[in-house]
Amino acid sequence: MGYTSNDRNEKGEWQPRGEICLKGPCVFMGYYKDTAKTKEAIDEDGWLHTGDVGTILPENGAVKIIDRKKNIFKLQQGEYVAAEKVEAVYLKEGRLEEVFLHGESTQNFAVAVIIPAKPFIRELIGGAEDNQQARLNERPVREKILAILNDSAKKSGLMSFEQAKNIFVEVKPFALQGIVSSTMKLQRHEAKKFYKKEIDEMYREGMLGGKKE
Secondary structure: OOOOOOOEOOOOOEOOEEEEEEOOOOOOOOOOOOHHHHHHHEOOOOOEEEEEEEEEOOOOOOEEEEEEOOOEEEOOOOOEEEHHHHHHHHHHOOOEEEEEEEOOOOOOOEEEEEEEOHHHHHHHHOOOOOOHHHHHOOHHHHHHHHHHHHHHHHHOOOOHHHOEEEEEEOOOOHHHHOOEOOOOOEOHHHHHHHOHHHHHHHHHHOOOOOOOO
């Protein structure tokens, strides 16, 4: 995922990053009658692999969680969201070609980068090919898209906290952006880096449908 124990921050200070592992009498011994799951969680040296990626802050030595190894993220209010589950719901009705759902532990809602299917694009802005991405990312259009998607998601059983509250509309496939694997699986850590500017802007803007920041 690109994290190492030799990483440095923008000031050049040593700031190691990697998976947070725990060891000691407080760590559980394993899953009851489930050797495979126990080996997955606890390595041969007794370290519990939490799945959280952390960094050690140089100013005070505190550990800060910055990412997850698996496709689950935790929101500020403590709710866990399974990204692939939510993406599958959004893709189910065929309005989207691809979707990348993202959330952060410092934020209380999830955001998404979506690639609409061509019929949905025509429904939204007509058949014009010029400036599609700019037109699709106008706030009223994004609000309409999100309302349609989340109405369907709600009917499919998604909780409100699982639903994206802001979106960025992309028109180029993720494969052309270099953020999928050789088996065409989305590489989330690469997608997060590639769309960092758009993600930051969505969080600055706040939830669509609410008061503009």
